Amino acid sequence: MYCFEVWRCFSLWILFRILFCCLMKKEKKFDAVQIAVLAAGKGKRMGSEGSKVLVPVLGKPMIERILDEIESSGVGASPIVVVGYDAEHVCQLVGRRGVCVVQKEQLGTGHAVKTVLEAIGPETTCLVILYGDHPFISIETMRTLAEHGLSENSAVTLLTVCVPDFDGWRALFMDFGRVVRNPDGTIREIVEKKDASPEQLAIHEVNPGYYAFQTDWLRSHIEKLTNENNQKEFYLTDLISMAMRGGGGVEAIPIEDPIEGLGVNTPEQLALAEAAYREKRKKVDLD
Numbered sequence: 142m143y144c145f146e147v148w149r150c151f152s153l154w155i156l157f158r159i160l161f162c163c164l165m166k167k168e169k170k171f172d173a174v175q176i177a178v179l180a181a182g183k184g185k186r187m188g189s190e191g192s193k194v195l196v197p198v199l200g201k202p203m204i205e206r207i208l209d210e211i212e213s214s215g216v217g218a219s220p221i222v223v224v225g226y227d228a229e230h231v232c233q234l235v236g237r238r239g240v241c242v243v244q245k246e247q248l249g250t251g252h253a254v255k256t257v258l259e260a261i262g263p264e265t266t267c268l269v270i271l272y273g274d275h276p277f278i279s280i281e282t283m284r285t286l287a288e289h290g291l292s293e294n295s296a297v298t299l300l301t302v303c304v305p306d307f308d309g310w311r312a313l314f315m316d317f318g319r320v321v322r323n324p325d326g327t328i329r330e331i332v333e334k335k336d337a338s339p340e341q342l343a344i345h346e347v348n349p350g351y352y353a354f355q356t357d358w359l360r361s362h363i364e365k366l367t368n369e370n371n372q373k374e375f376y377l378t379d380l381i382s383m384a385m386r387g388g389g390g391v392e393a394i395p396i397e398d399p400i401e402g403l404g405v406n407t408p409e410q411l412a413l414a415e416a417a418y419r420e421k422r423k424k425v426d427l428d
Contacts, residue, residue, distance in 0.1 A: 173266040174217040174287045175356075177257040180204055180273030181225030181244040186407045192227035194273035195234065198405065199415055203276040204231065208238050214283040216269065221260055223253045249374030250350070251366040258360060267291050268359060270352040270377070275404045277418060278351065282401055289392060290353025296389025297381060298353040299328075302402040303346045303395055310417035313403050313410050317347035318378055320393070328391050331378035335371050348378065349402030358389050 184193025194204040201209075204222070211220050220239045224231045225247050232241040242260045244253050254270060261268070267290040271278060282300065289298040301320050304311045318331045319341045331348045332341050362383050366375045384391045396402055400421055403414045 170291065171216045171284075171287055172218075173264065174269060174291065174353075175257075175261050175265040175267070176211055176217050176220040176269045176271060176283070176287075177254070178204070178207055178211075178220055178222045178239070178271045178273050179250060179253045180231060181223050181228075181247055181253055182274075183226035183247075184274065184406060187405075187411075188408060192224075192231050193406070195227070195230060196405070196411065198276045198411065199418065202234060203405065204273045205234060206276040207271060207273065207278070208235065210278060210280050210283065211271075212238065214280040214287075216283055216287045221257055222273070223256055249368065249372070250377035251363065251375030251379065254354075254359070254377055255363050255375075258356070258363065261356070265356050268354045268356050270350070270354070272350050272404065274406065275349060275351075275402065277403055277414070278401045279398075282351075282396060285394065286351060286353050289394060290355070293355060294390065295392040296355050296358040296384045296387075298392045298394065299331075299381065300349060300351040300396050300402070301346050301393050302349050302399045304399055305345065307345075310403075310413045311399070313405075313413055314347045314399070316406070317349060317402075317404075319344040320346040320348055322346075327385070328381060328393050329385065330382045333370070333372075333376060333378065347402070349396070349404065350377075351396075351402075352377070354380075355389075358384070362387070362389075 180194040187193045187196055189196050195202045198206060222235050222239045222241050223244050224241050225244045228243055235241055242256055244256045269287055269290060286300060304314055307315050316334050318333045319337055321329045321332055323329045362380060366379055368375050381391055400417055405411045405414050
């Protein structure tokens with residue numbers, strides 16, 4: 142009996158060690174990943190006094206909801222949060238859960254990522270870009286994006302959302318950039334809504350803005366961005382075309398649940414997004 146107890150304890154200890162080592166190995170693979178959350182915009186259409194990312198979604202500020210998911214994902218160390226408008230209050234909420242860097246001028250998403258690159262070192266080989274006003278991305282999707290970004294198969298990995306129409310809560314995707322593909326199915330470019338033709342606006346595959354970049358490639362190409370567009374901003378999406386033309390390659394991964402790609406810019410969009418998420422949770426609970 143004594144020998145059996147000793148053997149059982151020894152077996153449990155061995156099992157614990159195996160599980161612990163697997164867990165450490167699993168998380169260690171993300172050491173070279175840096176997550177950056179773009180949260181510098183004011184969000185005039187939200188009508189809030191402070192930063193848009195501080196607006197509660199289902200009872201919790203958007204930026205806090207995203208930070209919760211990042212922590213639980215185990216991807217990288219502390220995320221970088223790009224702040225601008227109302228930076229003091231955003232950084233107070235972020236606290237020790239992330240590192241705030243200031244985008245002094247809001248000149249577009251490309252300019253924001255350039256600010257991030259100035260804050261990271263050579264040990265980071267993959268940069269994952271998320272948005273402070275996209276509060277529903279899941280842990281699993283973050284990990285998938287990081288894993289593909291680390292694979293080095295393509296200079297850029299992006300997530301896309303496909304919808305059958307823009308009715309109901311899916312109308313929230315109307316403002317998103319359209320994913321334009323070549324006849325062979327490869328991605329040609331991402332066209333922002335404000336710059337899209339009527340034919341391009343009819344495309345139902347949209348870009349929620351989630352990316353994973355190989356940092357060496359990103360550093361060598363981000364200076365090539367220009368602001369020759371209707372908004373006079375530096376678009377991160379222009380890097381997609383560069384990657385296709387320059388041979389770096391682009392990998393596109395559809396998000397299984399479109400709700401994860403939802404962004405919030407107005408009180409009306411907030412109400413639609415919350416209703417869609419509640420309906421999703423209700424279905425999950427019933428299943």
